[in-house]
Amino acid sequence: MSVKRIWQAFALLALFSGMVHPAAAAGYAGVYEGRFIGGHQGTFALYVRSNNTGVVISYDQTTNTGFSDRRVRIRPNGSFVLNNVGGTGTKVKGKILRSGRVRGAYVTSLGVKGRFVAKRVPGKGPHRRHAGYYAGVFSSDPAACGGLKGSGKATAILAADGRMALYTRITRSSNPALWPVGQQDAGTAKMNRRGLFSGRLASGAGIKGQLKGRLIRGTFSVPGGTCVGNFRLLKRR
Numbered sequence: 001m002s003v004k005r006i007w008q009a010f011a012l013l014a015l016f017s018g019m020v021h022p023a024a025a026a027g028y029a030g031v032y033e034g035r036f037i038g039g040h041q042g043t044f045a046l047y048v049r050s051n052n053t054g055v056v057i058s059y060d061q062t063t064n065t066g067f068s069d070r071r072v073r074i075r076p077n078g079s080f081v082l083n084n085v086g087g088t089g090t091k092v093k094g095k096i097l098r099s100g101r102v103r104g105a106y107v108t109s110l111g112v113k114g115r116f117v118a119k120r121v122p123g124k125g126p127h128r129r130h131a132g133y134y135a136g137v138f139s140s141d142p143a144a145c146g147g148l149k150g151s152g153k154a155t156a157i158l159a160a161d162g163r164m165a166l167y168t169r170i171t172r173s174s175n176p177a178l179w180p181v182g183q184q185d186a187g188t189a190k191m192n193r194r195g196l197f198s199g200r201l202a203s204g205a206g207i208k209g210q211l212k213g214r215l216i217r218g219t220f221s222v223p224g225g226t227c228v229g230n231f232r233l234l235k236r237r
Helices: 003-020
Strands: 032-038 042-049 053-060 065-073 079-084 090-095 102-105 113-120 132-140 148-158 161-171 182-190 196-201 206-212 215-221 226-237
Touching: 032 148, 032 161, 042 182, 053 113, 053 148, 053 161, 053 182, 065 079, 065 090, 065 161, 065 182, 065 215, 090 148, 090 226, 132 215, 148 226, 161 196, 182 206
Parallel strands: none
Antiparallel strands: 032 042, 032 113, 042 053, 053 065, 079 090, 090 102, 102 113, 132 148, 132 226, 148 161, 161 182, 182 196, 196 206, 206 215, 215 226
């Protein structure tokens, strides 16, 4: 067989092998936690499932801009785009780099902008089985809040090492002047091996609680202790 025919055979074999065994898509699964930059304060967290879909929760305290979305799709090159998050008109763009770092930015419908960075949290730790996305509700205790009845949605992302990011948004309030509907907050907490955790939100509210199985249950207290309440989050897919 001539050299030319040998090379042709190798080329056909390579082409056929590529058709039968296509290149596997890059995997970005894991928990990423970070912050805002450029003089901004706030919390950013991203959870990516094994199929490269995920959840993002974030709050830029400096511009009072928050967003939470569980429809994130990571493209093969690591980029992601969210348009009109929560119907607010906010657009988020970011990219997961091969180094395990995340860089991105957002812009609201009013032109308010912010930039964030994050990095992948180690996948090993005491809460490896529990790491992931949690969602649920929170509510005030009227007896401990001067009669205030307020509630809302809460979302959390838990990492294997016990680091947890929490995001909240008020949806109902009997006193909008004190607890405005739509008000957002976020922060971080640290969970020990027994599942006990404590932390603080951007507003200054303290949180504490415990993880039991697929359930995160806890309490919050606003600065000065003038109002307390509880929250309950269940692990989701």
